[in-house]
Amino acid sequence: MLRITPFLWFDTEAEEAMNHYMSIFKNSKVLSVSRANGKVMSVSFELEGQKIMALNAGPLFKFTEAISLFVSCETQEEVDELWAKLSEGGESGRCGWLKDKFGLSWQVVPTALPKLMNDPHPARSKAVVQAMLAMNKIVIDDLKNAYNSVAN
DSSP, X not given: OOOOOOEEEEXXXXXXXXXXXXXXXXXXXXXXXXXXXXXXXXXXXXXXTEEEEEEEOOTTOOXXXXXXXXXXXXSHHHHHHHHHHHHTTSEEOSTTEEEOTTSOEEEXXXXXXXXXXXXXXXXXXXXXHHHHHTOSSOOHHHHHHHHHTSOO
């Protein structure tokens, strides 16, 4: 069976990043740590069932917003917790995007967003999109208020 696995390039922080992410996501585990000359070369780990590989390969390449890890959350509590932990030492962005302390982009998005955004009523959908565009961390109640502000 084919499987697609994100592969992350770090300068020297692959193991630190793996341990950081594993401290945030409850369902996580180390799959492997490869060393050469006493230094970590690569790591492989799992977060919530998603395998991720990371390599210490020097400062040649940096992360950009052109790729991000998308986390789908059921509740506002999940959004709040992940937003706080992932953005610590990094920076918050717009519309649920943030950069963690390693410069990796994440999207922390409640499952309510696409449900409300894809409503067949165009004015309601537009109201939800406009509300989201004004947010950094996405707030489900604010999305619902925007949705409900438009009459049927």
